[in-house]
Amino acid sequence: MKRREHQDPLDNHLRNMPKPTLSKNKELQIKQTIMNTRASKQKPKRKMNIKGITATFGALAAAFLFVVLIYGNLDQPFQPTTLAFSDFVEDEVTKISGVTMDTTHPQEDMEIMKDAYLSEDKEIIELFYETIGTMEIRESEEELEEDSSFTEVLNIYNKDGDVIGVLEFSQTDLVRINGEQYEMETVKWEQFKDGFFTERYLVTEEEDEEEKPEDQPEETEDVQELMEKELAKAPSQRDWEKIVNHVREGANPDKALLLAAKENNESVVAQLLNLEANPNTVDNNNDTPLTLTTSTQVAALLLDSGATIEHRNGRNYTALVKAVYGHQTEMVKLLLEHGADPNTLVTPSSDKTVLWMAAKYNFMPIDDLLLEHGATPVQGYEFSDWMASEVMFLEERLDQDFLSYAAIGKLPDIMTVQLPADPSVFENQYGLPFESYEVDGGTADVYGDHIFIQLDGQDMYSIYRYELNPGDNVTAADIESILGSPSDIFSNYDMDREIMLYRLDHYELRFIYDGTVNYPKEETAILALELHFNQPGVMEPARKVRDLLAERDMTELANFVHPEKGVLFAPFLQLYTSPVTGDEHEPIIFSANEIPKLLDDQTVYHWGDHGASGLPIEMTPLEFLDEYIYTAKEPDAFYVNQQNLMGPEFFTNHVRELYPEAHMVQYSFDETVEGYDLSWMQLTLIFEEYNEEWKLIGILHNEWTP
Structure with a gap:
């Protein structure tokens, strides 16, 4: 006869209790509670027969806690548990494959794949962890969807090539992970999908069906893969002897030749050419080894081997x-x-x-x-009228307060760079560009070493690009050591480029490097830099102020004047010194409250001294505006944060000395007297930001003086 245990009635009672729906975390909590409240298995002391009592109390305690947890969840609504990706996959992901299903077929044909994708690229693995790896995954109460609802599938693999997870995504916010259904953050999936499901990682039928030549050994594909991995290493870690040996064993030498030529490796180029590498092979940018190399020794080898x-x-x-x-x-x-x-x-x-x-x-x-x-x-070209080259060696410029210059749309010691830029200035001063070509969203015009980009629908150059010349050796590590960590790093998948981005108040500074290889920062060469002007900027308020001055609308002009600093008037650029004597000069400043009645003011003020004669300029405000603030016609050109004839130094060394946060717009008039080309005049407006609005703090004048 079986002995009846003390906890049997409790077990029967618990088995007959109603069962609630519990989340995985709640189940774990209950199980852990029971485990922690089991009876001790210590041996009882002699002469004290309490084995049954101990077991009973342990069971009662466990049952009581179990009942509390159970009944605490019976009448409560389902509360999903938020899980992390690491709850499902512990191994490191080293490869990802994916398929998209053809939704145009009937449900019974849903096994038909539309496209298949595959990647072991480090950048895709990192993108996976940054998006799906940080995705909030919540238990779902919805009934399991049909297979036809999950139209995109990812398989993830560890370093041994084993599948460690299967993720199936629906067109809603549902995901199945290893057969279990959950809710997710759709935006994270979309971010990953936009980077992965592209032509770059698409496995085409031609690739799948490509047959190996009969005379090649069975292991040729593995040799090619080994060579590709070696090529992807940093120059200091790459073993060219291994690469050449892989070529001898049957790997295609052309990609190795492109990289060896780009890195000016004369010895390896010679070996690869002897192993029948194609001297006219091309990369994604249609460059050949000859157009990539900057070494005359490598170029000579290529030309002797038949390079076009x-x-x-x-x-x-x-x-x-x-x-x-x-x-x-x-x-x-x-x-x-x-x-x-x-x-x-x-x-x-x-x-x-x-x-x-x-x-x-x-x-x-x-x-x-x-x-x-x-x-x-x-014949007919006047070379002296054209814009001469300004070789801007980046490594010489970086330590010259680079971000401060970029923050006003300039670069150190480069006279011609300013953003936004008036294209008519270049045509008048430097002639037509020697090259123009289409870029994404606009047109690039090339002047000397400089590329200015005009976006579609805009009348100004708003992007400046400089491509580093041979010998200008700057790495990503150099940039970070001098400028600090970038605001962001992102990829341009179309161009196989990585971009280091520095966000400034009104501009963006971008450093571009090769994104096809995974070099350490100290060996990643910068290829180009770009300076981007972010609309809207100081141009729009400057245009409004100039129109109000032309209309003599002082009442509306007062709304643009700085409420605390007022507006300074400076004929012949007399900010604080006389142009003739060099003596200190006290400028005229009017407050915003004085501006509406300025033209009615009959006071004769001493505005400064004439730039040629040195005689005092003494007149009423109306007379001064009529004589020195010229707005009779549309300007011939305008400049941002620099002055024509004065150069950018006037702004950086003088205006910003008085007003460190200022931005400046100059309107230039070629002829104030028709037919008299020496009658040029300049009107310059200085602004500072105040409560996120541009406010006028200075009106400067300059003109030709005999």
Whole structure:
């Protein structure tokens, strides 16, 4: 006969209790509570028979807590538990594959895949962790959806190639993880999907069905993969001997040749060419090894092996054009000696030759080389009127208060850079650009070393781009060590580029580097920088103020005047000194409250001294505005944070000395007297931000003086 235990009645009672719906976390809590309240298994002391009593109390305690937890959840609504991705997957993710289902087929045919994707790229793995890896996953009370609702599937793998998770996403906010259904943050999934489900990671049928040549060994695919992994390493960690051996074992040498030429590795280029690497292979930008290298030794090897000297890359540049553009005199000489056409057009659609380009750069050694090899001078071009090159070595500029300059749309010691920029200024002062080409959302015009981008629908240049020349060795680590950590780092998947972004009040500074390889920061070379003007800026209030001055509407003008600092009037740029004597000058300042009645003021003020005669300027406000604040016609050009004829130094060294947070707009008039080209005049407006609005603090005048 079975002995009846003390807790049997309790067990039967618990089995017959109603069962609530509990979340996984609640189940774990209950189980843990029971485990922690079980009877001690210590041996009882002699002469004290309390085994049954101890067991009973332990069971009663467990039952009591269990009942409390159970009944505490019977009448409560379902409360989903928020889970983390790490609750499902503990191993490190090293590869991701994905498919999208064809929703146009009937439900019974939903197993048909529309597209398949695959990636082991580090950037995709990082994107996975930044999005799905941080996604809030909540238990779902909804009934399980049909398979047809989950149209996008991800398989994730560990380093051993084992599937460690299957994620199925619906078109709503539901996800199935390893067969269990949950709710999720849709926005995180969309962020990952936009980066992963792209042509870059698409597995095409051609790739799937491609057959290996019969005469290649079975392990050729593995050798190619090993070589690709080695190529993706940093230069200091890359083993070129291994790469060359992989090529000998059957790996395709062309990608290795492109990288070796780009890094000017003469020895490896020679070995790869001997192993039948194609000297005319191209990369994603249609560059060949010859258009990538900046080494004359590597270029000579490539030319001797049959490299096409007139090949044009994605920018439509030949190796000769790139050499002239990069001021590479010895490379120009080598290319000309190997038959490069000295009359090569900058681009096929241009009528400008490389001689024109070199002359525009004002780079005489290359001019002379081209002329010696038969370049034909272009008649009718006045080279001296064109914008000369300003070679901006970034490594020399970075420690010159770089962000402070960028914050006002400039770069240190570069006279021609200002944003936003008036295109008419360039045409009047520097002639037409030697190249124009379409970019995403606008048009890029190339002047000398500088590229100015005008976005569609805008009449100003609002983006400036500078591409680093050979010898300008700056890395991502250099940028961070001098400028600090960037505001953001993001990818441009179309261009295979990574971008370090520094957000400023009215501008963005971007440093661009190669995104196809995973180098450490100290070995990641910066390829280009971009300065972006963020609308709206100081231009719009400046335009309104100029119109109000033209209309003499002092009442409305008062609304734009700084309520605390008022507005300063400075003829001949007399901020605090006389232009003739250099003596200190006390400028005239009117408060915002005085502006509405300014033209009725009959007081004769001493505004300053004349810029040529030195005689005092003494007149009423109305007379001063009529004489010195010229607004009779539309300006011929305008400048932001610099002055024509005075250069940017006037703003950075003088205006910002008085007003550290100021921004400035100058309107330039070529002829205030028709037909008299020396009758130029400038009206300059100075603003500061006050309660998130631009307020006028200065009106400056300057003009030609005999």
